[in-house]
Amino acid sequence: MTQTAPSYVLGSSEQEIARLDGQAASIEAATRLLLRAAGIGPGMRVLDLGTGLGHVAGLVAELVGPGGQVVGLDTSARLLDVARERARDRPQVTFVEGDVRSWRDAEPFDVVVGRLILFHLHDAGAALRHQRTALRPGGLMLVLDFDLGSSRADPPVPLVTQALGWVDAAFRSAGANPTIGTRLAPLLAGAGLVDVQTFGVQGYLAPDDPRGPALLGGVVRAVAPQIMALGLATAEQIGIETLAERIDAATRATGSVVLPPALAGAWGRRAL
Ligand SMILES: C[S@@+](CC[C@H](N)C(=O)[O-])C[C@H]1O[C@@H](n2cnc3c(N)ncnc32)[C@H](O)[C@@H]1O
8 A cells, every 4th residue: 555645633733732631531541551551661772653732742751751852743733732742841751743644763772662653554564564663673663553353332322433433434434444443463573563462441431430421422513523424423413512511411320330431552663
């Protein structure tokens, strides 16, 4: 498949920045767990692929400490400006504008990490093969991504099932793979990484926890233009201004637990 530019479906508006912050908060604990499990530690030089607002770069900076180095890479100048502003007290973190499919640094990295980036790439394997060469021999590659297929309400809530279906279709129509979390280990192995390990982390939000409805309502809002363009639902049927509220009322009424998508992680090493 050719490396055509991905149509990054989520944009970089103020509303999208707020949504990315909410999403990052919801997976911060899972991300910390996976970063530690993979073995990121003091003094390492780390590249963060598709860094966005720098959430992962910030968590990695805590692990590598002042003696380490973190470079956040993204195509969005707008998001990078916000990331730089937020990281001004962390001299070990820098941000670079560039494409993960082609960008190359002169110095090798100990670790290449990427959260919620493979999801957006038409050819994730090619990007991983390219980034494997950014590692020193023995260096670590860690990728984290969602498995939207694991998301549901239990007992089922028709509105949740419907909204998840819209989101899945909208992402797929834009060339993104919302269940790529299931494929991370084979992708790493296919890109030549060795000793590959993987597991996923999933939340179980209580029926009265507003975070589940807010997360789902937020992502539907972000992809509503695609949902309508695909003819899956009209603006009236989506009812975006009240969607989170209606999901919240429905989960409370049925006592349903909301399972947001599992965050899968997989890591492997560049052969010595
Ligand atoms: C969903 S956000 C994830 C941000 C961050 N990694 C996180 O987990 O919070 C995806 C990011 O990937 C960036 N992106 C998409 N395609 C890219 C590419 N080909 N090269 C570099 N960045 C890319 C977008 O600009 C966006 O900031």
